[in-house]
Amino acid sequence: MRHFMREVYSHVDKVIAARRARARKELGRKESCRGSGCWFCCRDTVVVSPAEAEELARGFELLPEATRTQVLQQLERWWEVQKAAGTLVPPALADSPDEVDLVRKKHNEGVVASTRTSAREGLTCMFLVDQKCSVYEHRGFQCRGHHSFEAEGPEVCQEKSAGSREVLGLFLSDLQSQFWRVVGQKRPGPPRELHDAMRRMVT
Numbered sequence: 001m002r003h004f005m006r007e008v009y010s011h012v013d014k015v016i017a018a019r020r021a022r023a024r025k026e027l028g029r030k031e032s033c034r035g036s037g038c039w040f041c042c043r044d045t046v047v048v049s050p051a052e053a054e055e056l057a058r059g060f061e062l063l064p065e066a067t068r069t070q071v072l073q074q075l076e077r078w079w080e081v082q083k084a085a086g087t088l089v090p091p092a093l094a095d096s097p098d099e100v101d102l103v104r105k106k107h108n109e110g111v112v113a114s115t116r117t118s119a120r121e122g123l124t125c126m127f128l129v130d131q132k133c134s135v136y137e138h139r140g141f142q143c144r145g146h147h148s149f150e151a152e153g154p155e156v157c158q159e160k161s162a163g164s165r166e167v168l169g170l171f172l173s174d175l176q177s178q179f180w181r182v183v184g185q186k187r188p189g190p191p192r193e194l195h196d197a198m199r200r201m202v203t
């Protein structure tokens with residue numbers, strides 16, 4: 001992992017850990033996340049900045065060849081199913097300042113629609129192998145911040161992916177904006193859906 005992103009992620013992880021601790025105290029319970037093998041949230045649509053995509057591509061290159069092949073097959077299946085369903089996420093790219101709100105709305109609606117397709121069609125993130133993240137050390141901001149504080153356990157995250165309920169997690173929008181500003185200084189560009197970004201990097 002390159003020095004810059006390692007430092008930024010290390011700082012992000014510390015801030016998220018502090019917020020998790022605060023949430024535990026305020027709610028009087030722990031996260032329901034069970035670590036390895038707890039993966040319903042890996043059906044959610046993830047958005048990454050160019051710097052995060054580069055870091056994921058670096059993690060991909062370090063995988064054994066057989067795993068890389070599996071990941072690429074999963075990428076193509078994800079892409080084809082979403083394309084056939086008409087739920088590929090439009091990039092958050094506006095041509096003019098007047099278009100920003102509309103483009104953002106379409107992008108956000110696309111994220112919801114894409115996640116519902118994944119739940120319906122049994123798709124997971126391309127990087128999920130044997131129910132574990134194959135690029136864990138290189139995963140992006142949203143994956144680092146994804147936690148559930150629901151008392152009912154991880155199964156509720158499945159219902160979230162299907163769009164039938166909300167899940168109590170951490171509020172990290174402020175940290176994400178800061179993070180994207182910091183990494184954008186090095187690698188400017190709009191955040192994209194993860195599979196869209198990876199098709200540009202590793203295929």
Ligand code: SF4
Binds near residue numbers: 032033035039146
């Ligand atoms: S967010 Fe949900 S599915 Fe993801 S690790 Fe936590 S409990 Fe498991």
Ligand code: SF4
Binds near residue numbers: 046127133134
């Ligand atoms: S990058 Fe890893 S943690 Fe993030 S959604 Fe994909 S498999 Fe899950």
